[in-house]
Amino acid sequence: xxxxxxxxxxxxxxxxxxxxxxxxxxxxxxxxxxxxxxxxxxxxxxxxxxxxxxxxxxxxxxxxxxxxxxxxxxxxxxxxxxxxxxxxxxxxxxxxxxxxxxxxxxxxxxxxxxxxxxxxxxxxxxxxxxxxxxxxxxxxxxxxxxxxxxxxxxxxxxxxxxxxxxxxxxxxxxxxxxxxxxxxxxxxxxxxxxxxxxxxxxxxxxxxxxxxxxxxxxxxxxxxxxxxxxxxxxxxxxxxxxxxxxxxxxxxxxxxxxxxxxxxxxxxxxxxxxxxxxxxxxxxxxxxxxxxxxxxxxxxxxxxxxxxxxxxxxxxxxxxxxxxxxxxxxxxxxxxxxxxxxxxxxxxxxxxxxxxxxxxxxxxxxxxxxxxxxxxxxxxxxxxxxxxxxxxxxxxxxxxxxxxxxxxxxxxxxxxxxxxxxxxxxxxxxxxxxxxxxxxxxxxxxxxxxxxxxxxxxxxxxxxxxxxxxxxxxxxxxxxxxxxxxxxxxxxxxxxxxxxxxxxxxxxxxxxxxxxxxxxxxxxxxxxxxxxxxxxxxxxxxxxxxxx
Amino acid sequence: xxxxxxxxxxxxxxxxxxxxxxxxxxxxxxxxxxxxxxxxxxxxxxxxxxxxxxxxxxxxxxxxxxxxxxxxxxxxxxxxxxxxxxxxxxxxxxxxxxxxxxxxxxxxxxxxxxxxxxxxxxxxxxxxxxxxxxxxxxxxxxxxxxxxxxxxxxxxxxxxxxxxxxxxxxxxxxxxxxxxxxxxxxxxxxxxxxxxxxxxxxxxxxxxxxxxxxxxxxxxxxxxxxxxxxxxxxxxxxxxxxxxxxxxxxxxxxxxxxxxxxxxxxxxxxxxxxxxxxxxxxxxxxxxxxxxxxxxxxxxxxxxxxxxxxxxxxxxxxxxxxxxxxxxxxxxxxxxxxxxxxxx
Numbered sequence: 080x081x082x083x084x085x086x087x088x089x090x091x092x093x094x095x096x097x098x099x100x101x102x103x104x105x106x107x108x109x110x111x112x113x114x115x116x117x118x119x120x121x122x123x124x125x126x127x128x129x130x131x132x133x134x135x136x137x138x139x140x141x142x143x144x145x146x147x148x149x150x151x152x153x154x155x156x157x158x159x160x161x162x163x164x165x166x167x168x169x170x171x172x173x174x175x176x177x178x179x180x181x182x183x184x185x186x187x188x189x190x191x192x193x194x195x196x197x198x199x200x201x202x203x204x205x206x207x208x209x210x211x212x213x214x215x216x217x218x219x220x221x222x223x224x225x226x227x228x229x230x231x232x233x234x235x236x237x238x239x240x241x242x243x244x245x246x247x248x249x250x251x252x253x254x255x256x257x258x259x260x261x262x263x264x265x266x267x268x269x270x271x272x273x274x275x276x277x278x279x280x281x282x283x284x285x286x287x288x289x290x291x292x293x294x295x296x297x298x299x300x301x302x303x304x305x306x307x308x309x310x311x312x313x314x315x316x317x318x319x320x321x322x323x324x325x326x327x328x329x330x331x332x333x334x335x336x337x338x339x340x341x342x343x344x345x346x347x348x349x350x351x352x353x354x355x356x357x358x359x360x361x362x363x364x365x366x367x368x369x370x371x372x373x374x375x376x377x378x379x380x381x382x383x384x385x386x387x388x389x390x391x392x393x394x395x396x397x398x399x400x401x402x403x404x405x406x407x408x409x410x411x412x413x414x415x416x417x418x419x420x421x422x423x424x425x426x427x428x429x430x431x432x433x434x435x436x437x438x439x440x441x442x443x444x445x446x447x448x449x450x451x452x453x454x455x456x457x458x459x460x461x462x463x464x465x466x467x468x469x470x471x472x473x474x475x476x477x478x479x480x481x482x483x484x485x486x487x488x489x490x491x492x493x494x495x496x497x498x499x500x501x502x503x504x505x506x507x508x509x510x511x512x513x514x515x516x517x518x519x520x521x522x523x524x525x526x527x528x529x530x531x532x533x534x535x536x537x538x539x540x541x542x543x544x545x546x547x548x549x550x551x552x553x554x555x556x557x558x559x560x561x562x563x564x565x566x567x568x569x570x571x572x573x574x575x576x577x578x579x580x581x582x583x584x585x586x587x588x589x590x591x592x593x594x595x596x597x598x599x600x601x602x603x604x605x606x607x608x609x610x611x612x613x614x615x616x617x618x619x620x621x622x623x624x625x626x627x
Numbered sequence: 628x629x630x631x632x633x634x635x636x637x638x639x640x641x642x643x644x645x646x647x648x649x650x651x652x653x654x655x656x657x658x659x660x661x662x663x664x665x666x667x668x669x670x671x672x673x674x675x676x677x678x679x680x681x682x683x684x685x686x687x688x689x690x691x692x693x694x695x696x697x698x699x700x701x702x703x704x705x706x707x708x709x710x711x712x713x714x715x716x717x718x719x720x721x722x723x724x725x726x727x728x729x730x731x732x733x734x735x736x737x738x739x740x741x742x743x744x745x746x747x748x749x750x751x752x753x754x755x756x757x758x759x760x761x762x763x764x765x766x767x768x769x770x771x772x773x774x775x776x777x778x779x780x781x782x783x784x785x786x787x788x789x790x791x792x793x794x795x796x797x798x799x800x801x802x803x804x805x806x807x808x809x810x811x812x813x814x815x816x817x818x819x820x821x822x823x824x825x826x827x828x829x830x831x832x833x834x835x836x837x838x839x840x841x842x843x844x845x846x847x848x849x850x851x852x853x854x855x856x857x858x859x860x861x862x863x864x865x866x867x868x869x870x871x872x873x874x875x876x877x878x879x880x881x882x883x884x885x886x887x888x889x890x891x892x893x894x895x896x897x898x899x900x901x902x903x904x905x906x907x908x909x910x911x912x913x914x915x916x917x918x919x920x921x922x923x924x925x926x927x928x929x930x931x932x933x934x935x936x937x938x939x940x941x942x943x944x945x946x947x948x949x950x951x952x953x954x955x956x957x958x959x960x961x962x963x964x965x966x967x968x969x970x971x
Binding site: 119131161171510585 | 640645648649650652653656659660672674675676678679680681682683685693694695696704706719721723749751752755949950951952
C-alpha cells in the first residue's frame with residue numbers, strides 16, 4: 080500500500096518536537112498538584128493532576144493482570160458493582176481490587192440486590208378497597224430489553240424539543256409573551272394574551288394543548304388573583320398521587336431507587352426504623368418489606384413512622400395505611416411496628432416525638448420523596464428539618480426531588496423553566512402508551528396541573544412547589560454535614576430494568592450523576608434520587624451489630 | 628507475552644500526553660468490560676459509565692445547544708449547537724429555531740464515533756468536540772444520536788443518518804440567505820466517519836447536494852489482514868480482536884468484512900464514478916492499526932475522480948482530537964476550518 084505523505088501538514092510528526100512537547104506536558108505545573116486536570120474535567124472525569132501518574136500506573140497494572148488472565152476480554156468484571164465513574168482513580172482502584180483479590184471477603188458496601196423482587200412493586204393501586212392481597216401476585220413478565228440513559232445536569236438549561244411545528248411555536252411564543260407582560264405588570268396586555276392562548280391551544284392536540292391550557296389557566300389566576308381554592312388541602316394531592324403512580328414510572332423510580340439505598344444501609348441490621356416524611360398511601364413500602372423478608376439470614380424487625388398532613392374529615396388516614404402494611408407484614412413474616420404522625424409541616428416535627436432508639440439498637444433511614452422542596456416556602460423551614468434529620472442519627476437519608484429550577488427569584492425565569500419541564504413531563508405521559516381517555520391519565524395530568532398552577536400563580540408561603548435542581552440540594556446537604564452515598568451500577572441497572580418492565584414508553588432514561596440517579600425523558604432529566612449519610616460515618620455495616 | 632506488553636505500554640505512553648493516555652486507556656478498559664465473547668453487549672453498564680452532559684440553552688463559550696426529537700417512532704434525537712449572537716446572548720425557547728443569519732452558513736451534520744456500539748450524541752467527549760466545531764467553522768452543528776449495535780445492526784445507523792439528513796435539509800431556518808438552501812457538510816469520527824460516507828452517497832443519489840465530507844479516523848475494514856493491522860495490533864490502544872468484534876456486532880449476521888458497509892471500495896463495493904460525490908477531508912492517524920483501510924478508501928475516492936485531501940498524522944493515535952493538548956489536534960482543526968470556509 081502506498082503511503083502518500085505529500086499532504087502531511089502536521090508538525091507533530093517530527094520526533095524532536097514531539098519529545099519537547101512531551102517534556103513540557105509531563106513536567107506539569109508543580110503548583111497544579113491539588114487541582115483537577117482541567118481537560119479531563121470537561122469530559123466528566125475528576126482526576127487530580129498530582130494523581131495522574133498514579134492512575135496511569137494502576138491502569139497499566141490492570142492491563143498486565145488482564146492480559147495474562149485470558150484472551151477473550153474481561154466482561155465478567157462487568158458484573159461487579161461500579162460506583163462513581165467520574166472518579167477515575169477510585170474506579171480503577173476498585174477494579175484492581177476486584178481483579179486481584181478473589182471474592183472471599185464480601186464488602187458490605189457491595190451488596191448484591193438481586194433479591195429485590197421487582198414484582199413486589201405495586202403495579203395497580205396498592206390498596207384496593209377490599210382488604211385483600213395488594214397485588215403481590217402481580218406476575219408481569221420481566222422483559223429483557225436494553226435501555227440507554229441520558230444527560231447529567233449541572234446549572235444548565237437543558238431543553239428537548241418534541242414538536243417543532245409552526246403552531247406549537249406560536250403557542251409557546253404567546254405564553255412567553257404573556258408571562259413577560261405579567262413580569263412587567265402590564266396586566267392589560269397579559270389579559271389579552273391569555274385569551275389568545277386559549278384560542279391557540281384549542282387548535283393544538285396532545286401534550287402541547289394540555290400544557291398550554293394549564294399554563295394559561297395559571298397565568299389567568301395570577302392576573303386576576305383568583306387563587307386555587309383547594310391549594311391548601313394537601314390530602315387531595317396525596318390522593319392524586321395514586322393515578323400518577325400508575326400511569327408513569329416517576330414515582331416507581333423514586334421509590335425503587337430510594338429503597339435500594341435503604342436496603343443496602345440496612346444490610347446487616349436486626350432492627351430497622353424507616354421514617355417516611357410523606358407516607359401518603361404507603362406505596363413505597365411493600366416492596367421494601369418484601370425485599371427485607373427475603374434477606375438471607377432473615378428479616379429485621381421493621382418499624383415504620385409515617386408522617387402526613389391532617390385530613391379534612393379528620394379520618395386517621397395514616398393509621399389506615401399502617402394497618403394495611405401490618406397485614407402485609409404478617410403475611411410475609413416480618414415483625415412490624417407502625418406509628419403515624421400528623422403534622423401541618425415537617426418543620427413542626429421534633430425528633431424527640433419520634434421515639435428514636437440509639438444506633439446500636441436500631442438503624443434509622445429517613446425518606447423524603449418530594450417532601451423537602453415545600454419547606455423552602457417558609458424561612459428557616461428547611462434548616463429546621465435538616466437539623467431534625469441530623470438529630471435522628473440516620474444511617475441513610477434518601478431524597479427524591481424534581482430536577483428543575485422552579486424557585487428562582489424572577490417570575491419569568493420560573494415560568495420559562497416550568498414550561499420546559501412540564502412540557503417534557505406531559506410529553507412523556509403522552510408517549511407512555513397509557514390509553515388516551517383513561518381516568519388515571521386525566522388524574523395524573525390534574526396532579527401535574529396543580530403543580531403548574533402553584534408554580535405560576537402562587538407566591539409567598541402558598542407557593543410550595545419550589546423545585547430546585549440536584550446541585551442545589553447537594554450543596555445544602557453537604558453544607559449541613561452530609562456526604563453522598565453512591566448509588567452504583569447495580570441500582571442503575573435495576574432501575575433501567577424497572578423502566579422496561581413498567582414503562583411502555585421508550586423514551587425514559589436513567590442517568591448516573593456523581594453517585595445520584597436521575598430519571599428523564601430522552602435527554603432531559605426530570606427527577607433525581609440522592610442518598611446521604613452523616614459525614615464522618617460509614618454507610619457500611621460498621622455501625623450496626625447483630626444483637627441476640 | 629508480558630514482556631512485549633510492557634514494551635507496548637511504554638511505547639504508547641511516549642507518543643501521547645499523560646492525561647490523554649489515561650483517558651483513552653480508561654475507555655479501552657471500560658470497553659473491554661462491556662464486550663462479551665458471545666457478541667452481546669453490557670448496555671446498562673455502558674450507559675452507567677458513559678459521562679454525559681445535558682444540552683444547554685445558556686451559551687458556554689459562545690455556543691448553546693438544545694435537543695430535538697426528530698423521529699418519535701425510532702426515538703431519534705439530535706443535538707443542535709448554535710453560536711450565540713450578540714443580539715441574543717441568552718436565547719429562550721422561541722429563539723431556538725430562529726433563522727440562521729448569513730449569506731452562507733455551513734451546517735455540519737456530525738456522527739459521533741464509538742465503533743457503532745459506544746457513546747451518544749450527549750457523551751461529554753462528543754459534546755465538547757461539536758462545540759469546538761461551531762466556533763472553528765462558524766457553523767451550526769447537528770449531532771445525530773443514531774441507534775447502535777449490537778442491538779441495532781446495519782442499516783439502522785445509516786437509516787438514522789439519512790433521516791437526520793432529510794430533516795436538516797428541510798429546515799427553512801437552516802437555509803443560507805444566498806441561495807435559500809441548507810449548506811450541508813457531513814462529519815464524523817471512527818464509525819461516524821463511516822456513516823458520513825454512506826449518508827453522503829445516499830444524499831447525492833437522491834439529488835441533494837453535500838458540500839463536503841470530513842472523516843476523522845473513519846472506521847473501515849475488510850476481510851484481508853493488512854500490513855498495518857498486523858504491525859500495530861495491540862500497540863496503541865486498539866486490537867484487531869476488538870475491531871473484529873465491532874464489525875460482527877454491526878454487520879448483518881453471517882456477513883463478513885467485505886460487506887460494502889465496512890469495505891466500500893472492496894470486492895462488493897460500488898464505484899462512485901459519475902456520481903456527484905462531495906469533496907472529502909480524510910484524517911488518518913499514523914498509529915491507527917486500520918490505516919491501510921483508510922488509505923485504501925482515499926485511494927478509492929481518487930480513482931473515482933473525487934476530490935479528496937488526506938491528512939496523514941504520523942505520530943497520532945486514535946482519539947487525538949478529543950483533547951486540545953497536542954499539535955495534531957490544532958493542525959486538524961485548522962484544516963477543518965479551511966475545508967468548510969472555502970465554500971463560497
